[in-house]
Amino acid sequence: xxxxxxxxYNQLFLLNEEGNIYKDDMLTQVYESxxxxxxxxxxxxxxKLINGVPYHYIMANGRxxxxxxxxxxxxxxxxxxxxxxxxxxxxxxxxRLDIKGGYDISDERKVYIGRSHLYHEGKxxxxxxxxxxxxxxxxxxxxxxxxxxxxxxxxxxxxEIFLNSGLSSKYAIEDSVVKVTLxxxxxxxxxxxxxxxTLWTPISNLREVPEKKEIxxxxxxxxxxxxxxxxxxxxxxKKLDKVMQALEQEMKKVERTEEKSRKLEDSHxxxxxxxxxxxxxxxxxxxxxxxxxxxxxxxSRQVEHIGLEKLILxxxx
Numbered sequence: 001x002x003x004x005x006x007x008x009y010n011q012l013f014l015l016n017e018e019g020n021i022y023k024d025d026m027l028t029q030v031y032e033s034x035x036x037x038x039x040x041x042x043x044x045x046x047x048k049l050i051n052g053v054p055y056h057y058i059m060a061n062g063r064x065x066x067x068x069x070x071x072x073x074x075x076x077x078x079x080x081x082x083x084x085x086x087x088x089x090x091x092x093x094x095x096r097l098d099i100k101g102g103y104d105i106s107d108e109r110k111v112y113i114g115r116s117h118l119y120h121e122g123k124x125x126x127x128x129x130x131x132x133x134x135x136x137x138x139x140x141x142x143x144x145x146x147x148x149x150x151x152x153x154x155x156x157x158x159x160e161i162f163l164n165s166g167l168s169s170k171y172a173i174e175d176s177v178v179k180v181t182l183x184x185x186x187x188x189x190x191x192x193x194x195x196x197x198t199l200w201t202p203i204s205n206l207r208e209v210p211e212k213k214e215i216x217x218x219x220x221x222x223x224x225x226x227x228x229x230x231x232x233x234x235x236x237x238k239k240l241d242k243v244m245q246a247l248e249q250e251m252k253k254v255e256r257t258e259e260k261s262r263k264l265e266d267s268h269x270x271x272x273x274x275x276x277x278x279x280x281x282x283x284x285x286x287x288x289x290x291x292x293x294x295x296x297x298x299x300s301r302q303v304e305h306i307g308l309e310k311l312i313l314x315x316x317x
Contacts, residue, residue, distance in 0.1 A: 011044045012076035013058075014118060014137070021058070021066040025050055031066040041076055041116075076118045076127075083146030084112045084126060085165065085184050086138075109166030111146075144186040151180050153192075153208035160205040163197075165189060171199055178206075185212055 017034035025048060037060055044056040048067075055067045086108050114126040118137060126143065128135040154177055155161070163169040167189075175194040182191035183203060190203045203209055 011056075012078065012116065013042050013044060013056075013070060013073040014076055015040050015042050015058075015060075015068075015070075016072045016074065017068060017070060019069055019071075021068045022055075023066050025055070025057075025067055027051075027055075027067065034068050037065070044070075074118050074120055076116050078116050079114070082114045082126075083148070083182055083184075084114050084128065084143040085110070085146065085187055085189070086112075086143050087186065109164065109168075111165055112143075114143075144184045144189075146191075147183045147185065147212070149180055149183060149210060151208060151210060152177050153180050153206045154178075155201060155205050156207060157205055160201050161192075161194075162200045165191070165200045167200060167202070171195075171197070173199070180206060180209070183209070 015034060015037050017038070019034050021031045021034050021037075023029040023031045027050060040060050042058040042060045042065070044058055045064075046057040048055055048057070050067070053069060056070050057067050058065050110130060112128040112130060112135065115129055116127045117140070118125050120137075124140040125137040126140050127137055155173075158173050159170065161171050161173045163171045173194055178192040178194040178199070178201075180190055180192050184190070185203065188203050190201055190206060190209075192199050192201055192206075
């Protein structure tokens with residue numbers, strides 16, 4: 001295995017093993033053969049010595065796989081995203097590692113993003129992406145490394161301004177000064193901003209171009225390799241931040257639900273209290289009604305008694 005560095009952080013590997021992937025760290029339950037995932041970039045989330053041998057617990061495409069012994073796999077190092085554009089090369093020079101992705105990389109007009117790198121048989125390889133589509137790991141020697149800058153410059157010939165990096169679609173520019181944002185020096189190509197658009201022109205068409213920074217891709221990669229731990233930490237922090245944001249949103253939902261529940265409970269309590277008051281009022285009314293009925297009965301009996309007495313007196317007379 002090449003460039004293997006052990007550590008207590010999430011490492012990336014281009015998997016190339018013939019052994020098994022195990023479900024448990026006792027190595028008793030086989031999950032699948034590692035061959036099935038050959039050419040896949042996997043994430044080692046934990047390293048453990050099992051019977052004196054380092055095993056990695058790996059995941060791929062967001063799915064946990066299991067424990068595997070890494071012997072022939074190649075460590076992949078994260079780096080700050082860089083811009084890359086392919087030289088005109090013979091197909092035989094485009095040696096691509098056996099990876100899963102494998103989209104066409106023969107179009108010299110495309111600008112790629114390199115997010116990671118590895119070393120294989122003494123040669124430096126860079127990953128190639130366009131947006132989130134992974135094209136593979138290709139030899140760095142076949143690509144021009146873009147130099148990000150931010151300078152303003154006039155240009156010599158307005159007829160040499162183009163809409164695309166292949167310099168095939170001309171653009172009638174209105175601004176007299178452009179902002180230079182990216183240089184591919186070996187390809188004599190510059191990305192510029194003008195007329196509120198992203199445009200392209202040969203570097204030789206610009207009047208103000210800063211001197212080349214004497215720092216190689218290897219130096220950049222070595223620096224980023226030293227910062228692999230930091231970049232891994234940033235990735236994990238982003239994931240954690242997303243989890244925390246999602247948790248915060250869920251907590252807000254729970255709080256809103258609890259608030260609604262409290263309001264419903266308060267309304268229910270108020271309703272019960274009102275019902276209790278009405279029942280008391282109703283009981284008072286029933287009591288008063290009973291008293292009235294009793295009083296009426298009493299009066300009625302008195303009236304009947306008086307009437308009876310008068311009737312008896314009238315008969316006696």
